[in-house]
Amino acid sequence: MESVDYQNVISDKDIRRFPISITTTEVNLTGSWRFYKPEFKEKISPCSVGCPANTNIPKYIHYLLKNDMDRAVEVLRRENPFPATCGRVCPHFCQSKCNRKDYDGAVEIKQIERFVGDYALKVPPKKAKVLSSKKVAVVGGGPAGLSCAYFLALGGYRVDLFEKERFLGGLLIYGIPDYRLPKEVATKEIENILEVGNINVNLGVDVNKEKVEELKKNYDAVFVALGLSEDKTPGNVAIDNEHVFSGYELLKEIKVNGRVDLDGDNISVLGGGNVAFDIARSIRRAGKDVNIICMETLETSPAFEDEKKEAIEEGIKVVDSRFLQNLKITDRGLHLQLRGVDKVLDNYEPVLNDYVEYMDTDILIVAIGRKREESILGIEGVFFGGDFYNGAKTVIEAVASGKKAAFEIMAKLEGKEFKLMNEDDQFFRSTDDFDEYKVIPFERININYFSEQKPIKLSRLAANERVNNFNEIVMKPSLEKILREAKRCFSCGVCNECKTCWFFCPDMCIDVHEKVDFDYSFCKGCGVCSEECPRGVIDMVEDK
Amino acid sequence: MDFREVTNIEYMNQGDFACPGCGAGLSMRHALKVLGDKTLIVMPASCWSIISGVFPTAALQVPLMHVPFATAAAVASGVKNAFRKKGQEDVNVVCWAGDGGTFDIGLQALSGAAERKEDIIYVCYDNEAYMNTGIQRSSATPPGAWTTTTPTGNPLIYEKKDMFNIVVSHNPAYVATATIAYPDDFYQKFEKAKNAKGFRFIHLLSACPPGWRIDSKDSVKTMRLAVESGVFVLMEKEQGKPTKVTYKPDRFVPIKEYLLSQGRYKHLDKDTINKLQIMINEHLASLGLL
Numbered sequence: 001m002e003s004v005d006y007q008n009v010i011s012d013k014d015i016r017r018f019p020i021s022i023t024t025t026e027v028n029l030t031g032s033w034r035f036y037k038p039e040f041k042e043k044i045s046p047c048s049v050g051c052p053a054n055t056n057i058p059k060y061i062h063y064l065l066k067n068d069m070d071r072a073v074e075v076l077r078r079e080n081p082f083p084a085t086c087g088r089v090c091p092h093f094c095q096s097k098c099n100r101k102d103y104d105g106a107v108e109i110k111q112i113e114r115f116v117g118d119y120a121l122k123v124p125p126k127k128a129k130v131l132s133s134k135k136v137a138v139v140g141g142g143p144a145g146l147s148c149a150y151f152l153a154l155g156g157y158r159v160d161l162f163e164k165e166r167f168l169g170g171l172l173i174y175g176i177p178d179y180r181l182p183k184e185v186a187t188k189e190i191e192n193i194l195e196v197g198n199i200n201v202n203l204g205v206d207v208n209k210e211k212v213e214e215l216k217k218n219y220d221a222v223f224v225a226l227g228l229s230e231d232k233t234p235g236n237v238a239i240d241n242e243h244v245f246s247g248y249e250l251l252k253e254i255k256v257n258g259r260v261d262l263d264g265d266n267i268s269v270l271g272g273g274n275v276a277f278d279i280a281r282s283i284r285r286a287g288k289d290v291n292i293i294c295m296e297t298l299e300t301s302p303a304f305e306d307e308k309k310e311a312i313e314e315g316i317k318v319v320d321s322r323f324l325q326n327l328k329i330t331d332r333g334l335h336l337q338l339r340g341v342d343k344v345l346d347n348y349e350p351v352l353n354d355y356v357e358y359m360d361t362d363i364l365i366v367a368i369g370r371k372r373e374e375s376i377l378g379i380e381g382v383f384f385g386g387d388f389y390n391g392a393k394t395v396i397e398a399v400a401s402g403k404k405a406a407f408e409i410m411a412k413l414e415g416k417e418f419k420l421m422n423e424d425d426q427f428f429r430s431t432d433d434f435d436e437y438k439v440i441p442f443e444r445i446n447i448n449y450f451s452e453q454k455p456i457k458l459s460r461l462a463a464n465e466r467v468n469n470f471n472e473i474v475m476k477p478s479l480e481k482i483l484r485e486a487k488r489c490f491s492c493g494v495c496n497e498c499k500t501c502w503f504f505c506p507d508m509c510i511d512v513h514e515k516v517d518f519d520y521s522f523c524k525g526c527g528v529c530s531e532e533c534p535r536g537v538i539d540m541v542e543d544k
Numbered sequence: 545m546d547f548r549e550v551t552n553i554e555y556m557n558q559g560d561f562a563c564p565g566c567g568a569g570l571s572m573r574h575a576l577k578v579l580g581d582k583t584l585i586v587m588p589a590s591c592w593s594i595i596s597g598v599f600p601t602a603a604l605q606v607p608l609m610h611v612p613f614a615t616a617a618a619v620a621s622g623v624k625n626a627f628r629k630k631g632q633e634d635v636n637v638v639c640w641a642g643d644g645g646t647f648d649i650g651l652q653a654l655s656g657a658a659e660r661k662e663d664i665i666y667v668c669y670d671n672e673a674y675m676n677t678g679i680q681r682s683s684a685t686p687p688g689a690w691t692t693t694t695p696t697g698n699p700l701i702y703e704k705k706d707m708f709n710i711v712v713s714h715n716p717a718y719v720a721t722a723t724i725a726y727p728d729d730f731y732q733k734f735e736k737a738k739n740a741k742g743f744r745f746i747h748l749l750s751a752c753p754p755g756w757r758i759d760s761k762d763s764v765k766t767m768r769l770a771v772e773s774g775v776f777v778l779m780e781k782e783q784g785k786p787t788k789v790t791y792k793p794d795r796f797v798p799i800k801e802y803l804l805s806q807g808r809y810k811h812l813d814k815d816t817i818n819k820l821q822i823m824i825n826e827h828l829a830s831l832g833l834l
Binding site for chain 1: 547548550554556557558559560561562563564565566567569570573574596597599600601602603724727753759760761762763764765768
């Protein structure tokens with residue numbers, strides 16, 4: 001290069017005689033320096049392990065925040081055709097597993113699901129095509145049966161669904177009171193399920209053992225989810241529908257007629273489960289005095305905590321740790337003799353103590369559980385699910401068992417082996433929407449990206465307002481509140497396109513669009529993306 | 545900070561010669577995102593003179609002048625005045641110097657430019673030693689730290705030069721400390737520096753994985769830990785206003801956690817760590833943070 005005397009630089013032309021780099025460093029493929037390379041691996045959030053249906057919760061929350069409601073609905077419905085229902089009645093096992101729980105409080109997933117579920121009511125699912133000549137019979141039109149039919153129909157199978165009652169829905173339509181689950185919501189969700197097509201509904205068909213045997217011959221597979229059909233009663237009590245009623249039957253009457261007339265102002269309900277609390281609260285709404293008598297203590301009784309709390313707020317008296325020893329019908333009503341209970345054994349047998357108490361009441365309602373029709377359970381080669389198989393459980397557990405059965409049936413009919421995605425967690429999703437089965441623990445969350453923020457406060461109708469009607473108790477949070485809550489989600493193990501990896505990549509090798517792409521020609525393998533990813537989506541693997 | 549709102553435009557090319565996990569490369573990338581294409585970088589000898597590529601390649605899409613070690617601020621003053629003469633007042637002339645070119649060798653030119661209130665931005669990316677020549681100690685090396693010239697640790701009496709206050713004493717338009725581990729703070733400070741007129745100085749803490757003896761993946765984490773432990777305080781001073789601490793952790797992490805996460809401090813005994821903790825506490829107390 002010709003030397004230039006600085007004093008003689010007077011024009012642009014002279015400047016060009018200085019050494020100037022004009023090409024790009026992109027000729028250096030720095031990717032060759034690398035020993036480790038980043039890989040995009042979506043994993044499992046603890047909430048979705050908690051959820052019996054294993055819903056990909058972070059994913060639908062992500063689409064909600066992206067204002068892509070249709071895809072949020074799609075993700076949610078992929079695992080659970082009852083989002084609006086579950087957004088109301090599900091005890092949300094997911095929330096008890098939330099990584100945020102011990103940080104600043106679990107994300108209020110229930111209300112987010114309810115919000116997306118309510119939107120989903122207006123979005124009928126796409127029609128499914130018939131892909132198989134095989135036919136499946138589903139017995140029982142409750143959440144388990146409907147869920148099984150839904151997934152079979154989506155899988156291209158034709159389904160004949162049999163239901164004893166005049167409407168589909170089982171407990172959703174005939175059991176859960178309107179203040180917990182408005183009838184319109186459940187009805188609309190069932191309509192949406194039927195929109196998928198391929199499902200032929202047969203109402204008013206009472207299926208017994210012989211009928212199941214017959215179905216087994218005529219169909220390629222049979223799924224039975226009849227629910228629990230018979231009331232349990234204590235040995236010394238008989239339901240006479242005059243002084244002693246069945247809680248289930250009354251709930252059904254209330255759901256069908258909107259009201260029930262009982263002759264008496266002082267009502268006692270026997271039982272400590274959700275049904276006991278449901279019937280007690282429903283009757284309280286007719287202005288009666290209601291007692292609940294249960295064997296367990298109030299804290300250990302099996303009903304949901306919200307139910308107990310709200311029942312007491314509504315003025316229901318709980319007489320706990322009491323066993324109904326004797327009952328006398330007098331002309332003034334019922335005379336109950338109650339014994340104290342020390343504890344309740346696992347087989348629901350009480351250990352009594354010497355305490356004796358007497359109580360007068362006008363009417364006794366029995367809601368201590370139901371049993372199933374045992375004879376059907378013996379039939380081989382039939383799939384079972386729902387409460388019928390698992391005992392009294394929640395709606396989401398029924399949905400999950402229906403879903404698993406549907407995929408088990410499809411695998412069997414296609415000659416494949418049905419495999420859970422993880423045996424220990426009993427994890428099963430309808431789609432393989434993750435790259436590695438690894439549950440993200442709290443330690444894997446990069447907490448620096450999340451400041452502490454308490455969950456939203458829910459507004460509830462005041463007790464004195466709600467005892468006059470069957471309106472929903474938890475009011476719909478505003479859109480702003482829902483979005484604020486959705487933003488709290490750590491999105492454990494699921495990419496939400498936060499672009500943290502992109503921001504901190506010193507080599508401009510990351511492109512985030514739906515998922516993360518790496519430019520391996522230039523990536524030096526520093527691993528900052530993997531370390532900074534707030535949710536553990538990027539792994540460093542040895543690069544050979 | 546919502547990273548989705550950060551511009552996608554890059555002013556740096558791939559294939560630069562920064563080590564994996566380099567804090568300086570990352571800082572430049574984001575500084576240019578704020579400063580934009582109307583920027584000219586003046587660069588004394590430093591790691592970045594290597595990072596920017598060998599002739600005839602360039603890692604930056606904005607003009608960059610390589611200048612002798614001691615002259616960055618002086619050259620930048622000249623360049624800015626030339627632009628002004630040519631009517632191109634809106635060009636940001638930025639000195640991008642390492643700690644050697646700022647704390648030691650470039651200090652005289654820096655002081656001169658600050659004193660003359662030259663209209664330039666001086667960015668010191670501080671990796672706390674002469675890294676590219678082989679990790680020799682500088683006056684920015686913190687007490688206790690290992691370097692090749694302080695094999696038993698930098699003596700505790702060699703307190704790191706307080707560059708923030710040295711520059712503040714010249715009463716310039718804007719002085720700040722920042723690190724890319726705090727993106728919000730980093731962007732706001734560069735935005736402020738860009739919009740102010742007069743001499744502006746930004747002291748960046750910038751992790752050096754080989755020199756600090758850390759895993760390259762931990763570079764951002766280590767910078768963050770420096771702030772969380774109070775070793776590096778994020779603050780700023782605008783002309784005519786008091787010094788303001790821009791980020792204060794809810795609770796300072798013990799300095800031990802910061803020190804022992806790095807190989808350059810691994811020889812420290814408990815006693816030394818306690819002494820260092822006391823020094824940091826005194827500094828934090830003087831800023832009213834403890």
